[in-house]
Amino acid sequence: MMKNLRWHYFIKDILTYTPLLKMVLWLVSMWLLFSTAIYFSEQDEAGSHITSLATALYWGVAAFSTAGIADTPRSPLSMLIGGVWIVLGSGIFFGTIVATITTYFSRPLHRPVRQIVDTIEYNLEQLGELSVEELDLLKKTVDSLILHMEQLKQAENAVGD
Numbered sequence: 001m002m003k004n005l006r007w008h009y010f011i012k013d014i015l016t017y018t019p020l021l022k023m024v025l026w027l028v029s030m031w032l033l034f035s036t037a038i039y040f041s042e043q044d045e046a047g048s049h050i051t052s053l054a055t056a057l058y059w060g061v062a063a064f065s066t067a068g069i070a071d072t073p074r075s076p077l078s079m080l081i082g083g084v085w086i087v088l089g090s091g092i093f094f095g096t097i098v099a100t101i102t103t104y105f106s107r108p109l110h111r112p113v114r115q116i117v118d119t120i121e122y123n124l125e126q127l128g129e130l131s132v133e134e135l136d137l138l139k140k141t142v143d144s145l146i147l148h149m150e151q152l153k154q155a156e157n158a159v160g161d
Contacts, residue, residue, distance in 0.1 A: 018103040023096035034085035035060035045074040064089025
């Protein structure tokens with residue numbers, strides 16, 4: 001149960017405190033825009049393998065992911081569009097990964113409250129290894145936390161009335 005809850009908080013933290021959602025939306029928007037532009041610029045080009053919007057969408061993913069399996073556009077305009085997309089798409093894609101990881105791991109530096117929760121969770125996992133004195137200190141800390149929470153709830157109720 002505790003591990004399941006941790007995954008929930010992990011996902012919530014990533015979605016709340018990192019640029020992942022914004023960057024994925026930005027990447028998808030740019031992918032749709034550039035793939036559509038490639039499709040229309042290749043539409044009348046002889047020998048082009050990009051003959052449908054679905055093929056253009058596939059080309060867009062293959063191009064920015066640097067998989068190296070995207071068909072080469074034929075027209076000069078398509079090559080320009082494709083080159084710009086590869087640079088922008090790759091930058092957004094890999095930048096999103098780096099920004100998300102960096103932000104996630106630096107967040108405890110900016111959120112001391114999360115450090116408190118992490119410390120409590122860690123201590124709860126180590127209960128079998130704690131001494132009586134450490135357990136007593138943990139009990140006093142938790143009792144203080146409960147008292148503080150009850151005072152906050154009473155203050156909220158007083159304001160709400």
